[in-house]
Amino acid sequence: MLARMLAAALVLLAAAPLDAAQVVGGTLRPYWHVFIAYAVAWLVVLGWVVHIARRLGRLDRGGN
Amino acid sequence: MSRTSGGRTAPSVRGPARWAVVLGIVAGALILFFHWMVFFYVPTEASMGIVQRIFYVHVPAAWAGEMAFGIAAFCGGMYLWLGDERLDVAAETAAEGGMVFFTAALIAGPLWAKVAWGTYWTWEPRLTFSLLLWMIFLGYFLVRASIANKEQARRLSAIVAIVGALDIPLIHVSVNWLRSLHPEPVVLRQDGPQLDGRMLATLMVGLLAFTVVFFALFALRYGVGLLERTRPTDAPPEPDGSGLMMEES
Known part of the structure; x- marks a missing residue:
């Protein structure tokens, strides 16, 4: 009885990672691509804002 | 016009500052609305699925980048003709914005391509011409940074911007004229x-949002650029001689 339960558990454990891998590889991964694409786009724009702010700060220091 | 402490005449930056504030508020509202549309309103594309939503950031970023490069070339050309320093400030500002938005497009595109094509990059015509445009404008900033004579640097960089802008039509016709892997236009047909x-x-909302974001930051950066030309900063003094800075050893 115990051996059968162990065998069944092993089968389930062996099958579970396969399903998880399929989900990660086939469905979830593109979500990361979309997230990174939007995040990088706005981070680059934010970088320009910081660049402009630094130039303005340098002007303030130089002007005072 | 007003007088600075150094006695030099400073152009008014009130106009650009006012535009930056107004456009910044409009841009913020448009960005929020655009993201609501992308993530809650627009239907998921049938064949590509969720990754197709990268399209809504890739295309507007590429549009804003190319528009900015076009403005840089136009202002550069006008600077060569008229010699007005404000045109050079506008050209430099637009080139900066172009680099920002085109970099975003060049990162977003390969993220989509990895899922759709199985690879981040391939040397197909549109991608190659796009990278070439980005590199030409990288050269624009290298020219400005490496030539000690500011007047010469501004004139040469204006020529680089004009040469770079000639690449923009090639990016667009390459999909139809050459054997290209890039998807064909879906709007301008x-x-x-x-x-x-x-x-x-x-x-359309994405294109409008990116355009307004560009012009808001353009106005802000242009105002800062005008102030930099008239106020002394802690930057090293401009040498009188011409030629490359690294030529002396």
Whole structure:
């Protein structure tokens, strides 16, 4: 009885990672691509804002 | 015009500052609305699935980048003709914005390509011409930074910007004229847009949002650029001689 339960558990454990891998590889991964694409786009724009702010700060220091 | 402490005449930056504030508020509202459309309103594309939503950031970023490079070339050309320093400030500002938005497009595109094509990059015509445009404008900043004579640097960089802008039409015709892997246009077609109405609306809002964000930051950066030309900063003094800075050893 115990051996059968162990065998069944092993089968389930062996099958579970396969399903998880399929989900990660086939469905979830593109979500990361979309997230990174939007995040990088706005981070680059934010970088320009910081660049402009630094130039303005340098002007303030130089002007005072 | 007003007088600075150094006695030099400073151009008024009130206009650009006012535009930056107004456009910044409009841009913020448009960005929020655009993201609501992308993530809650637009339907998921049937064949590509969720990754197709990268399209709504890739295309507007590429549009804003190319528009900015075009403005840089136009202002550069006008600077060569008229010699007005404000045109050079506008050209430099637009080139900076172009680099920002085109970099975003060049990162977003490969993220989509990895899922759709199985590779981040391939040397197909549109991608190659796009990278070439980015590199030409990288050269624009290298020219400005490496030539000690500011007047010479401004003139040479204006020529680089004009040469770079000649690449923009090539990017667009390459999809139709050359063997290209890149998807064909879905909006600017002779037989009309081939997009679902909600997808087209989301794209249009994205194009508008990126355009307004660009012009808001353009106005801000242009104002700062004008002030930099008239106020002394802690930057090293401009040498009188011409030629490259690294030529002396």
